[in-house]
Amino acid sequence: NIGLKSQFDTGKKVTPPPPPEFFLLFGFLSTKNLCREVVATYTIEAKKLGLRILELVSEGLGLESRFFGDKLSESEILSINHYPPCPDPSLTLGVAKHCDPNLLTLLHQGDVSGLQVFNNGEWIGVEPLHNVFVVNIGNQLQIISNNKLKSVEHRVVTNSRVARTSAGFFIGPSEDSIIEPEKSLVDDAPFYRAFEFKDFLLHYFPNLEDNEVVMGHFKSQA
Structure with missing residues (x-):
């Protein structure tokens, strides 16, 4: 199942480019001059919001507010996805x-539902709300928090009636960042x-539909 949508991405991409099969799964659309000024402004403001949320997450974990600054949040990608109606x-x-x-x-869903999260063995729809972002915790935040925070498995379903357009803003580490559980958040091991x-991404893309396989590869052997 390779998905039904068109997409364009922009941002500071400091991670290695994904393999060709990634684009088969997520789709790709070149948009050299599309909404350049609007996209640039949106990217700047989304990064500010994302960094502020990360500051609050840091404080909630008992860390310094700037813990996730610099290299841990150096990469930024804005991904605009358009899903046409599916018969x-x-x-x-x-x-x-x-x-x-x-x-x-940070995900802006627009005004058409489609996002689903997996919880307690079932897929649950996340209804879009006006002027509201969905905030997803990613794998790196789960690892650094030593499982105190969990990444969320999700998908997007199609509908036969109307098109859907969403904007996802992804904040991540630089490719050479060392990722590991923060020592102050480790109780026993x-x-x-x-x-x-960059090693995480090399393992992630071939296995992205099986998060247990992805995360299991990086588990401690102690």
């Missing part, structure tokens, strides 16, 4: 199930080993 939504998803590989995601973020 038979049972045949395809907009985006297959996955957890985000980054640190934090860390759940994960240390690794470079």
